[in-house]
Amino acid sequence: MVVLSREQIEERLVALHRASLELVSNLSLETVLERIVNLAREQAVARYAALGVINEKGELVKFIHVGMTPQEVQRMAHPPKGFGLIGAIQNERQTIRVAEISQDPRSVGFPPNHPPMHSFLGVPIMQGDLLFGQIYLTDKEGYPVFTEDDARVIETLAAYAAVAISNAHMYEELLERDQKLTQRNSDLALLNDVAAALAGSMDIAEILEQTLTRVMNYLGVEAGEIFLREEEGDEMVLALHHGEAAEAFWSKDRFSPGEGFIGIVAESGLPLVTTTAQDDSRYLRRDVLEAGFRCIACIPLSARGRTMGVLGVASRQERFLEDRELNLLNSVGKLAGIAIENSHFNYQSRRLAVLEERERIGMDLHDGIIQSIYAVGLALEYARMSLGEDSDMTREKISQSIEGLNSTIRDIRSYILDLRPRQFWGEDLMGGLKRLVDEYQSNTLNKATLVGPDEGQIKLPPSHATTLFHICQEALANVAKHAHARHTSIQLWKAPERILLEISDDGQGFDLSKMSVTLGHGLSNMHTRARKVGGDVEITSEPGKGTTVLAWVPLRNVPL
Secondary structure: OOOOOHHHHHHHHHHHHHHHHHHHOOOOHHHHHHHHHHHHHHHHOEEEEEEEEEOOOOOEEEEEEEOOOHHHHHHOOOOOOOOHHHHHHHHHOOOEEEOOHHHOOOOOOOOOOOOOOOOEEEEEEEEOOEEEEEEEEEEEOOOOOOOHHHHHHHHHHHHHHHHHHHHHHHHHHHHHHHHHHHHHHHHHHHHHHHHHHHHOOOOHHHHHHHHHHHHHHHHOOOEEEEEEEOOOOOOEEEEEEEEOOHHHHOOOOEEOOOOHHHHHHHHHOOOEEEOOHHHOOOOOOHHHHHOOOOEEEEEEEEEOOEEEEEEEEEEOOOOOOOHHHHHHHHHHHHHHHHHHHHHHHHHHHHHHHHHHHHHHHHHHHHHHHHHHHHHHHHHHHHHHHOOOOOHHHHHHHHHHHHHHHHHHHHHHHHHHHHHOOOOOOOOOHHHHHHHHHHHHHHHHOOEEEEEOOOOOOOOOOHHHHHHHHHHHHHHHHHHHHHHOOOEEEEEEEEEOOEEEEEEEEOOOOOOHHHOOHHHHHHHHHHHHHHHHOOOEEEEEEOOOOOEEEEEEEEOOOOOO
C-alpha cells in the first residue's frame, strides 16, 4: 500500500489549491470542464479520466474524457449512458472507490470495443444538494487501486469544480440574458424608428418606403414588396418593390382575396411564413422561385381589424423567423397599417375641406353678392319710378346703386384674389411683394403699405423667396376675406442668418383657438411652406385688435 507522507499530501493540496483558484476564475464552461478532467487525471495519476454533466432531470448530457485515443473512441459503439457505477454515484451521491470494476455488483459492463479498465474512483460534483455531475477515474498508474488520499484530493477538486461549474452556468445565463436584452433593445429601436418615421408623414409613398426599407435592413433579406388594397374592391395591388429580381416579383402584381400567399394573408389577416416555397402550391409566382428565392414571409398591414395591405420579404438563403421576429413584424405591420389608414383619412379630410370651401363660396355668392345686386336693382327701379316726381330721391337712389355696385365689385375681386392667386415669377422678392401689394389694393380698394430694403439687396435661394411670397399672398387673401381691415402693413427685413416678413392688419382679429376651418387651412398652409425650407410662422391675433403674421426663412439652404 502506498502511503504518502504529510509533506507530500500538503504539496498535492497546495498544487491542487493553486490549480483550482485558476479553475474558478475561468467563466467558459467548456474550458472549465476540460480543465477539471485534466486536473483530476494529473492529481490521481490515472490512465483514464472523464467528467459527466447531468441536467435537471438527471440525464447525462455531456461526457468529457481524456486518455483514450481517437481511434479507440471511434471503435466504441456508443459513449457511456450513465448506468452502472456512473449511475450509482448519481444515486448514492458519495465517493465510490473499487479495485476491479467488473467484480462490483453495481457494474453493468462496458460498451462493445471499449478499452479494458480495472480500478475505479468516482466522486460526485455537488454544491449543497445540487448535483452537477461526476468525476470518473480508472486505472491508477503504478498501483492496482486508488488510495484514500486520492479520494480526498479528488473530493477537494470536486468541491472547487462545483463552484467553477456554478460560476460558468451563471455567466452563461448572464450572457444569454444580455443577448436577449440586446436583441429586445434592437427590436424596440426598430419599432421606435418605424413609429417615428411613420408618425411624421401623411404621404402614402413615404410610409411604404420607410416601412419596407427598415424591415428589409433589419432582417437582412434580398427582396421585399408591399401590396395595397384597392380603394374600390378587395384586390391587393403591388405598390412598391425593393431589392433583387424586380421583374420576377412584378410578373404578377395583383391578387384576389385567398389567391396566393398575398391573397391568403389579406383574407385571413394572419402572417404566412415558409422556408420551402418551391414545394408550396399556394405560392403562385413561379418567376420568383426560378430566381432562387425559397424563404418567403408575408405580414398583414392592418388597422382596426381590416387588412390595408400586405408586406412580403423574400430570401434566397435559409432564413427561419423566430417567434420574437414574427411578433415584431406583426407590430410593424400594425403601425404601418394605422399610418396607411391615417393617410387615407387625411386625404379624405382634405377633399372634404375643398368641398366645404366650395360650398361656402357658393353660399357667400348667393347670400351676399347676388342679394347685393338684387338690392341695387330694386333701388334703380325705385329711382325710375320717382324720376318725374322727386328728383332728389332719384339722385339719392342712383347714388345708393352706384355705391352698392362698387361694394359688390370689391367683393367679387376679393374672391378672384383668393381663388386665382398670383404667381411668383422668380423676380426679386421686394419686386414680387410690391406687385402683390399693388394688386391687393387694386382688387380690394383697401390701403396697404410695404416697407423693406431696396430691390436686389436681399439674396435668397429661389425656394425661400417663393415661400415668403406665397405666405404674404395667403395672409393678404385672409385679410381681404375675413379681417374687414382699413389698413395692412407689410415689412421685410434682414436679421442674422434669416429673413423676416411681417404682415399686420387693423381688422377685427379672431380667437386662435376658435378659428374657422377655412382660415385654419390658410394658416396651416403658411406653416407648411415655411417649415419645408427650414423656417417657421408665428400668428398672433385677438378679437378687435387685428392680426399679425410673422414669417422667417434662413438665408441659405439648410438640410432638413
